[in-house]
Amino acid sequence: MNNSVKVTVPATTANMGPGFDCLGMALKLYNQVEISPTDGGLAIEIQGEGAGDIRKDEGNIVFKAVERLFQEAGRPCPGLVIKLTNHIPAARGLGSSASAIVGGLVAANRLAGDPFTPEKLLALATELEGHPDNVAPALLGGIIISVVQEGKVHWLKITPPDGLSTVVAVPDFKLSTRAAREVLPKTVSLQDAVFNLSRSALLVGALCGKRLDLLQVAGEDLLHQPYRSQLVPGMTEVISNARRAGALNVTLSGAGPAVIALTDGPNPQVAQVMENSFAAAGVKCLVKVLEPTVAGAEII
Known part of the structure; x- marks a missing residue:
């Protein structure tokens, strides 16, 4: 041994x-x-x-x-x-x-x-x-x-496509996966299922085809993020503001509470906007720029 x-x-x-x-x-x-x-x-x-x-x-x-x-x-x-x-x-x-x-x-x-x-x-x-x-x-x-x-x-x-980077805003509170799963519904509508199926397919295609311009539409979700937003103060505003600041896509990272933005190269403006948006909701956060590996x- x-x-x-x-x-x-x-x-x-x-x-x-x-x-x-x-x-x-x-x-x-x-x-x-x-x-x-x-x-x-x-x-x-x-x-x-x-x-x-x-x-x-x-x-x-x-x-x-x-x-x-x-x-x-x-x-x-x-x-x-x-x-x-x-x-x-x-x-x-x-x-x-x-x-x-x-x-x-x-x-x-x-x-x-x-x-x-x-x-x-x-x-x-x-x-x-x-x-x-x-x-x-x-x-x-x-x-x-x-x-x-x-x-x-x-x-x-x-x-990962060349140039793809991320900005991760990590709130200063914990959120267990169990708690994040408990707020999810047991069943979803056919409309919501089709919404996610189409976005998942487009997301995989965009990543394989290096089509960063498709990531914003492809990254939308109706199965878990709308329900988990109640557990993460400011999440909705962080996502919408980071998108306006130029992020390719912004989502909850895993079960949260971290929010991750995909960017075309490092983007300090997106990082600042995410930090400010959490702060406006009374949430302190640590912002990290992380490259895929x-x-x-x-x-x-």
Whole structure:
């Protein structure tokens, strides 16, 4: 067994508007997972985002991922020292839990001698997370379309168009995925379903065809954002104002509360408008300009 493994995992933004639970993109903001086997016991050290809140016992999500991989490999989980260095804000819609799961699985797979393929790791990550929209780009990089059928994840990777950049406004409050899902309706109208189907198809086509001019129409959504707007003060104004400031598309990032704008190159004006719009709603936020990345989780 290897002595120590260190893995970097990118942040992710899921849904990208209409692609609910099936579309995600990796971003150049990283968490680092370092795992070392010991003679016994579990020790977890955390630096950075969430250091005071994340569990340091067997309920830690990275440990759960490591434990699951060794279980799948039919081997006992060794004692571990887990060191986490987090730059991805927790519970903000940027895939912090996905990065933890993927980091734990990739590191454990290397510790165990690489018994599993990326496809198997994706299946395990999806099992642990519940859906692949964040874990797929966290593991594989790029923009990933993913579909789960009978327990198998079918996926397709798209290279982000040249020049595509993002501005992410991260509010200073957390929003759990569970809470964000509880406000969604159990059924939707045929009209709303067709609205999202057409936008999702156009969005994928626009990304593949490098048609940035289509992203604003293609990024519209009626399945989740209208319902989640009640949980994010100022969200509607942030989206509309950022679009007027020149953003190609503006959506809730994952379950939120972060809002992400797609831009043609860095756009300071969009960043300022998003910050000001949240401030007008009484919400402090941190604004980050993040580039997409084609690289997923990497062992360093």
